[in-house]
Amino acid sequence: MSTRRIFLRNSALAMVGVGTAPLWLKRALYAADGPLQRQKILVAIFQRGAADGLNVVVPHGEKAYYNLRPTIAIPRPTVDADKRQDAAIDPDAAIDLDGFFGLHPSLAPLKPLFDRQQLAIVDAVGSPDPTRSHFDAQDYMESGTPGLKATGDGWMNRALPKAQGKVSPVRAVSLGPVLPRAMRGAQPAIALQSIDGFQVRNAEAARQFQQMYTDARDPVLRATGRETFEAVGMLQSIQKQAYKPAAGAEYPRGRFGDSLRQIAQLIKSDVGVEMAFADIGGWDHHVNELGASASQGPLANLLREYGQALAAFWQDMGDRMQDVVVVTMSEFGRTAQENGNRGTDHGHANSMFVMGGGVKGGKVYGQWPGLEKEQLYEGRDLALTTDFRDVLGELVARHIGMPSVKGVFPGYDPKFLGLV
C-alpha cells in the first residue's frame, strides 16, 4: 500500500512538474496521506501603517477614551448587545460587542461572525518592542522576533510543518507583488498578483526559461525559478475556470478584496495551500482620521473595505471555514490621545482578529489595561497585556498542529489564550 502510494506520488509529481497532471490527480496526490483529514490552513492579514486599534475595537465603556479623543472618538452604541435584535443599529456609533467594547460601525459585516462565535478579538495585544518605526515594527512582527534584526526568515515560513516527502509547491502563498518578510525562508513560498497571470504566455518560451533558471548560477534565482515553475504547473488547471464566489459573496473592489477572493479560490481548488498571506495598506492616519461622522472619512472607508472583504471570504468559504483560521495584525497601535490634527500618532498596543470555524469566538480576549494617564504606555499609548506571539503561537500549535513552537518563535514561550 505504502509502496504504491509512493509510486503514485513520484510518477504523478513528474507530471505535476511539467503541468500536465489532471487536477483530480493532484488532489489525490496531496491528499494521499489522509483523505479524511483535510489540511488545516492559516491565513494571515497584515494591516500596514499601524491601524488605530482604539477606533477599530472601541472601548466605549471607558470614560477616558472619550476624554482623550474629543473629536475622533467613535460614539457609544445606542443599543447594547443584549437588545440588538429589536432596534436598528446607529450607523454612526460603535456596534456593541459585550457592553464594554464595540466595533467601528464600518465593520458591521463582521458582527454576525462575532455573534456566531466564529470571530474572536484580542485587545491590548502587540509587539513588546518599544519601536514606533513602521518599518522596524513590521519587520519584527513578520520575523516573529521583536528586537532582533538579524533574523533572516519569517514566522510563517518557520511555521510550515516539516515536509514529509514532496509537498505542494503552493503550500505557502502570498498575494501581492513581493514576498512578505513573514513568508521568506528555507521553505518554498510563492508570491503572486493574480492566478490568471501566473504563467509564461508561450509554451516553448516557458520550457526554455525553465531550463535557464534550472541552470542559473545565482542560487537564489535558481531556487526561486524552480519553485516558480512547479507552482505554474500546479495552477495551470485552475486558471482556465472562471471563479464564482459561493453563496453570493461579494468581495469589495480593490486589491485586498481581490487578494482574499483568490485565496478562497486557491483553498477551494485543493491545490495544497497551508499558509496564505495578504496585506492592506493605508492605516497611517495622522490627520483627519474621521470625517464629519464616524462612518465617514479615511478610516471608515478603509475599514469598510477591510470588513467587507473578510466577511465575503467567510461567506464564500462556507463549510471550509472549519479548516481555516484567519488572523489579522498591524505593526503597532496609535496614540490614545488624538493629536493636533484630528488624527493619531504612532503608539503601542493594538487589537487582533481571529476568525474561523474552529475559533472560540464571540468574545474579546485579553486584559484591558485602562486608559488613565498612569495606565498608558510611556504616558501616551495603550499598554500591552498580550504578546502577539501568544496569539500566533497558539494558532501554529493548536490549529496547524505543530508539536512545538520553539522554532517558530525562538526565545519566547507563548501563553495560549484558548482561542481555538
Place this chain on the structure above:
Amino acid sequence: MRNRVVLALCLAMFLGESAFASKKNAEQGRQFFKQIPKDQRIPQALNRLTFGPRPGDARQVKAIGLKKWIDLQLHPERIPENPLLDAKLKTLDTLNMSGSEMVRKGMVRKLVARDLAEGKLLRAIYSNRQLDQVLDDFWFNHFNIFLDKGADRFMVTEYERGVIRPRVLGKFRDLLEATAKSPAMLFYLDNWQSVGPNAPQPRGRKGSRGLNENYGRELLELHTLGVDGGYTQQDVTEAARCFTGWTIDQPQSGGTFVFNKRVHDDGDKVFLGVKIPAGGGESDGEKVLDIVARHPSTAHFISRKLAMRFVADNPPSSLVDRMAQTFLNTDGDLREVMLTMLKSKEFWSEGAYRSKMKSPLEMVASAVRALNGDVDSAFSLVNQVAQLGQPLYRKQEPTGYSNASQEWVNAGGLLARMNFALHLAGNHVPGVKVDAAKAAKPDDPTAGIGLGSPEFQKH
C-alpha cells in the same frame, strides 16, 4: 528562574548565529577585495551607473576612457543632453508646470501622474546623463512622496524638478532643507498642520489643533540618522516642536513654503542633547536640520544606503566607513561621497560585480536600452513597471521602495519579467519598437528570452 533559562537560550542562539554569520561574512568580505578582471570594469560601470548598457555603449566608454567617462557622469552639466529626449519630454505638458498652473489649467491627477512616470522612463532610457537619472531616482525614493495623497498631486512635479533633481550631487544639507521646506513634503508628512500649544484655535469646530509628529519622526528615521541612529521619542517630539509653523500657503493650488510665527511653539527645546533656546522662530527647524545633517549617524546611514544601491546588498563596512568619513570631511558633499565609492576597491570587486537584482524600473529600462528600443509612448512601460511591483510615484509609505535584491526575487515577479521580455522583443508593447535584428528571428515566439533570463535580472 524561567527568565534565566530563556535568556541563556537567547544567548546560545545569538552566539551560534553570530559564529555562523561571521564565517559567512568573512567569505563575503574576501570577495570585496578580489578585483574584477580589467575587461569587466566597463560593464560594471555601465551596469551600476546607468540604466543598463545600450549596444555600442561599452565601445563608446572605451573610446572616451573609463575614468573620464565617470568624471563626466559626475558632472552631468558638461554632457550635452540627447536632443531626442528633449523632444519627447516636450510632449509631456505638465512636467514644466508649477502646481498653481496645473490647478489653473484644470489638470487632473491622472495626467500629472502619467506625465511624471513617462518622463522618468524616457529619461532612464534616453538620457545621456545616466548617472544623474539614477541618482534622481535614488534621492526621490529616499525622500519619497506619495502622489495620491490629496494636494500632493499638484506638488510632486515641482518637487522632483525643483527640489531633488538640482541637488543630487550637491550638499546633503541643501537637499535636506529643500525637502523640508517643500510643500510636497510638508503636506505628505503633515507638518503643515502641526502647531504649537499657543496657536490660535479655529472657531466653530470642536476640539483643538496641535502638534503632529509625523515629519519629525520620519526626518530622523528615514531621511537622516536612521532608525538606530541614536534618538529617542523625546527627540522626535522636540524636533516636531521645532518645526511647528513650517507650513504651506495655498496648499490646494500648488502652495509655497511659509513660516507662520503665530502657530510656532516658541518655548525652549532640547534636541539630541543640544539646547535650542526659546524665541528662535523659523531658525529652530533650521537648527534641527544643521544637527542631523552633520551627525555621524547620518553620514553613515546615507553612505550605507548609497553603497547598497551602487555596490552590494551588504556593502563592507570598511567602504561605508570611508564614505561616511568623506561625508563628514566635506560637509556632506554628495559628489565627493560618490567619488570615494567609485575610487574604492570594493566597487570594482568580485563581491560587487553583477551581485544586485534589478528593480522593476531598472529591469524595464535596461531591457528597452539593450534592444535599442524606440519609445513613442512610455505609457505601457509605466504600466509594466507597476505590474512588476513598483508603481512610480505611488509608494504610499515614506520608506520608499527597497533596494535590497531579495525584495524583487519572487515567483510572480519573475514570471512577469519573463512575459515582459517576450512582449518587448516580439514588438507587442504598444508605443515601443525594438530593433528586430537584435531580437533574433522575426516571428520567433521565444525572441527576447535573454531578457527574461536569470543573468539579465541582475546588474
